[in-house]
Amino acid sequence: MSDGVPRNRKPPLPPASPGSKKSSKKSADDDDESLPRTISFVDLLRVLSGLLVLSCVFSWLITDGSSLTWNYRPRISRWRTLKSIFQPSVLLTEHELSAYTGADAGQPIYVAVNGSVFDVSANPGMYGPGGGYSFFAGRDAARAFVSGCFDTDLTHDLRGLEEMYITGTARVEDDAEAAEIETLVTEGRQETQGRVRWLRKRREKRRQEALLKVKKQIDHWDNFFRFHDKYFYVGQVLHESLEDMPVRELCKKQGKGKRGGKAGKAPSGGSR
Numbered sequence: 001m002s003d004g005v006p007r008n009r010k011p012p013l014p015p016a017s018p019g020s021k022k023s024s025k026k027s028a029d030d031d032d033e034s035l036p037r038t039i040s041f042v043d044l045l046r047v048l049s050g051l052l053v054l055s056c057v058f059s060w061l062i063t064d065g066s067s068l069t070w071n072y073r074p075r076i077s078r079w080r081t082l083k084s085i086f087q088p089s090v091l092l093t094e095h096e097l098s099a100y101t102g103a104d105a106g107q108p109i110y111v112a113v114n115g116s117v118f119d120v121s122a123n124p125g126m127y128g129p130g131g132g133y134s135f136f137a138g139r140d141a142a143r144a145f146v147s148g149c150f151d152t153d154l155t156h157d158l159r160g161l162e163e164m165y166i167t168g169t170a171r172v173e174d175d176a177e178a179a180e181i182e183t184l185v186t187e188g189r190q191e192t193q194g195r196v197r198w199l200r201k202r203r204e205k206r207r208q209e210a211l212l213k214v215k216k217q218i219d220h221w222d223n224f225f226r227f228h229d230k231y232f233y234v235g236q237v238l239h240e241s242l243e244d245m246p247v248r249e250l251c252k253k254q255g256k257g258k259r260g261g262k263a264g265k266a267p268s269g270g271s272r
């Protein structure tokens with residue numbers, strides 16, 4: 001498509017006079033200064049990849065050639081975690097759950113906390129037969145996770161457990177209030193009904209606060225298993241209704257009326 005006519009061509013410069021040498025150099029400098037002095041995206045990429053390579057080399061040297069990433073391994077890169085993402089979650093009855101204790105070597109080991117079931121097969125020494133915490137396997141022992149009573153509290157029944165967090169002066173006040181309510185109710189006088197209502201509210205509030213502490217402890221253990229490097233969530237266990245069952249007493253260790261003690265300070269769990 002060339003028609004022989006040059007396009008966008010600048011008009012020819014006038015011939016340079018002897019005094020014009022200096023001014024032409026100056027204009028070249030001006031051009032340089034007018035160039036944008038910003039760092040381009042490619043420069044940035046070069047620097048970042050350089051740093052990455054350096055980090056990998058140092059990590060390789062420092063970890064004796066075992067890791068390029070300073071021993072960091074994201075959960076998602078673990079085969080079992082990946083598998084658990086694509087596996088549909090299970091729904092077990094209590095009876096079905098009881099089969100996963102590790103007694104059958106071909107089956108996984110499950111523990112449950114307040115309805116959520118976790119696969120802990122990676123640690124048979126702890127949860128399998130003969131392990132220090134084997135009593136947690138194949139059941140939901142949420143109550144024992146809070147109370148630490150591993151002989152009597154291996155149940156998901158959390159009712160009444162909040163009592164263990166009413167301790168010291170709060171327990172003394174609570175007992176006194178309970179006694180006062182009983183007396184006032186027995187007397188049955190009209191003018192003390194307001195006082196009874198107020199006392200009941202106070203006791204109820206105390207229990208709500210204690211319940212939050214139970215929940216916090218349950219959440220702690222749920223998170224421990226859910227986000228553990230080697231364990232993973234597998235589903236839910238369906239519990240039978242507790243409606244017709246009496247509310248349990250606190251186990252001896254957490255016995256009601258502990259004056260002054262700091263109840264329920266459970267340890268934060270083993271290492272991951």
Ligand code: HEM
Binds near residue numbers: 144148271272
């Ligand atoms: C509410 C009370 C307690 C609960 C619910 C509890 C629960 C647990 C659980 C679930 C594990 C296994 C962690 C894992 O899977 O890695 C564990 C480990 C362990 N617990 Fe307890 N525990 C309690 C009290 C105690 C007490 C009082 C002691 C010490 C006297 C203790 C000592 C240990 C030890 C030494 C380990 C092993 C840690 C490891 O090897 O990683 N626990 N605990």
